[in-house]
Amino acid sequence: MSNKRTLDSFFTPSSKKQKKEEPTGDEKISHSTHVEYPFSIPELPPSIAKELPSWPALPGKEINDQPDLDLLYFEPFVPSYVAKDLFKFLRSQLPFYRVEYKIKRGDVETQIRTPRYTTVFGLDDTSVFSPNGKPVDAKSQKEVPNAYSRYKPRPIPQCLDALRLSTEAATGCKFNFCLVNYYSSGTDSISFHSDDERFLGPEPTIASFSLGAKRDFLMKHKPGVEAKQLKLPLASGDMILMRRRTQSNWLHSIPKRTGKNVVDDGGRINITFRRAMVKGGTDNYYNYNVGTGPVFKWDEVAREMKVWKP
């Protein structure tokens, strides 16, 4: 991104989601912009966008041989040569956060530091973005007083929305949220959990993409039922669709890597598409994936995430 682009967007903030064109050598790159984005986000480069119509690269395979488990595993969805470019593009162009929050168990308060970089875009089913970029009621198209007052939602930028549309076409599901995790090394992780929040409705379907370094995805049944644990070594470009009774009955995690495996070659990006039904879902997702701390952006020289300064 040139200095000109950065200064322009800093001095002429716009509340509108709009596209700006900027010549960079031979081709023009358009950007997704929104008043709540810390910086504008380039659209997918043509070299990646032209590949999209041929995804998924291979049909999904069903994994449903354990109680309550229902997965569709695309191995891969994004072919590996494009997955590498998509990984580098998203790592360098998205705003990321390292969210901290407090939890209280009984009288004891603990400060939690999320052990990975995160970011989120989207809005639950009750609202849509109006042409001026503000959330309005999906039916009346009017602003809802006091809604989304703590965190201001951001629309899914074109570069991720193109993948959302491709995922919807391949699965027949609808998604309104995109969560992104960046595991910068083997010490970044996500502990066992299920994505079964009430705001996703019963039996939510979640599409989960892997880009970059290979990491193990572990799955185990919630206590009380005999079932085998699964270990899926997710590779760049793979997509796991988790369906039906899976979230309410199974837990999943990406464990830390130790010893010589700790260095994992530039890290891994995970993208999940989900559908939140109510406003509480929007607040929850922004609270845990954007929060109130600094913005991080990939620094190509230092080859790591650095606190971003306008």
Ligand SMILES: O=C(O)CCC(=O)C(=O)O
């Ligand atoms: O990184 C992954 O593959 C899993 C991420 C995940 O489970 C989540 O964000 O809820």
Ligand SMILES: [Fe+2]
């Ligand atoms: Fe999850």
